[in-house]
Amino acid sequence: MNKFLIILMHTYMSKLKSKxxxxxxxxxxxxxxGVTNIQSIIDVFDKQEDKIVAVIDEEGTIAPLLEQQLATNPNSNLNLEVVSEESEAESKVTEGEYxxxxVLSTDQNGLPSGVYKxxxxTDSETxxxxxxxxxxxxxxxxxxxLGLSQEEIAQLxxxxxxxVVALEESAKSAEELNQARGLVYVLLFVIYFSVILYASMIATEVAVEKSSRVMEILISSASPIMHMFGKILGIALLSLTQLAFWILVGYSSLSRNLDGMTEAGGVFEFFGVGxxxxxxxxxAIVFFLLGYFLYATFAAFLGSLVSRIEEIQQMIMPMTLLIVAGFMISMFGLGNPDNSFIQVTSFIPFFAPMIMFLRVGMLNVPIWEISLSIGILVATIMLLAIFGAKVYRGGVLMYGKSSSLKDIKKALQLTKNK
Incomplete structure (x- = not known):
């Protein structure tokens, strides 16, 4: 246990202090x-300069109606200026004065049409x-x-x-579903990018130690599974530290920029997820951690198969494709979480961290389905850890060019010969 803690803390502190x-x-x-203060930043650069649009009204009847419409919007920065010479107005537009x-005209029914020059x-707003x-x-x-009165027009x-009413008593309302969809959307991105980032970090960490030949000494002093999970838990602690820091920074920044949002839970109320x-x-936390350990274990033994850092991305490509596939399926599931395909894939361990969480967040999923998905995930992590430890033990002693998953067989053979 002492060796395990040494490996864990060494991994954590060395990465924490790295440049x-x-x-x-x-x-x-x-x-x-910057994102949480985006409105303040926009206000600094956006001085709301007045926009001047020249108007040519051949009939002389449409421009006054446009000005009446403009008067109903006191916050608009648009100004209309009626002119008569089209060529002169075009020159002023080119020069930046307008x-x-x-250019307004009317059809045979007296209804207006226009050409904007x-x-x-690029100024789509104007x-x-x-x-x-x-x-x-x-x-x-x-x-x-048509002879309609103002009341009839308003009614029209x-x-x-x-x-929209859900007949099932346990079904979520439209408002609750929209809240859940927004939260799930954000958390899916967090799970997706975090797993890719930190799983890749583990593979790189293993490859760096292996390339420096330090791995041979480490493996001789501690069991491979102890060393592997020391790395995994060390990076997990690092990721939680980093994510907690970012959450605190984001929450504090939002709280200062939202009026009346300083009390606990205020930010959640502002985004409608309170x-x-x-x-x-x-x-969200459970499936994030399970997804992390699943892909981190996968990444650790893949990283043990390479001898150079340059080979990392090629070796972990299958893992990355699995994560991307799970993310794309979950994006589809946001619009139709009851789909049979979504239900089936929520039990596939490499997709479950995102897709089962999607279903749990948006639907009232039976507890047995959640338990089954979590159980399959835990069992897969354990099996992957046992298999990964065997590959890891032989893989860290393999040197030379490694560019395919066929090297797993070589690593297992080395493990048997030890």
Missing amino acids: SFIISTLITTLLIV DGLL AASI MTQVEVMLQQVKNELATSQ YTPINFD DLPVATFVY
């Missing part, structure tokens, strides 16, 4: 602070605002031609009442 870990943590922290030119069509205003004017003219455009059951967050 690459410190730099990546600081860069990601800056990104988190942001755009709107700009130096470039174009959209002008188009919406013109559409509203057209709607008003069309309804007035009033949205219908359309409620009503979600605690079990959803508990399952």
Whole structure:
């Protein structure tokens, strides 16, 4: 046990103090602070400069209606200026004096249409605002031609009442489902990127020690399974430290930037997930840890098969493809979590950490299904650990070019001969 703790703490402290870990943590922290303060950053650069759009109205009847529409939106930074010379207005648009030119005309029914001209069509916000205003004017003219009163027009455009009701007593409401979908979407990304990042870190750590020939000494002083899980748990402790730091930074930054969100749970209320059951967050942690140990064990023995760091990415490619496949399936499942394909894949161990968590977060899954999926995951981790330890023991003693999974057979043969 003492040797195991030494390996664990050595792995944890050496990676914690490494320059690459410190730099990546600081860069990601800056990104988190930037994202959580994005509105303040936008406000600094976005000075809400007034937009001036020249208007040519051949009939002289549409421009006043547009100005009336504009007057109903006091927060708009758009200004209309009626002009008569189209060529002169186009020149001023090119020179930057006007942001755009709107040429109005009417069809045989007296309904408006327009041509918007700009130096470039990258300012989609202004174009959209002008188009919406013109559409509203057209709607008003069309309804007035039909002889509809203001009350009838208002009734025409009033949205219908359309409620969705689940008949099963245990089914989640539409609001609860939307909350769960948002949370699951975020946590799936966390699980996906964390597993890829930290599993790759384990494979790289093993390859680095092997390339320096330190591995032969380490293996002779501790059993391979002890050494392997010392690495895995050391990186797990490192990942939890890093993730906890990022969560605290993100939560603190959001709390300072959201009015009235300083109390506990305020940020969750702001994002609309305050009503979600605690079990959803508990399952997120459970499936995150199980997914980590599954892929970390996989990565450890794959890393033991290579002799050079440059070969790491090629060797762990099958593992990466499995993670990507699980993530893509879970993205499909967000829109249809009851799908039979989603149900089946939630029991496949390499997909279960993401897909079963998706189902648990969005549906009321029977406890036996959750228990079965977790049991299969735990059993797979144990089997992978036993098999991985055998591959690991022989793999760390293999040197030379390693570029395929056929090297597993060589590693097992070396283990038998020891």
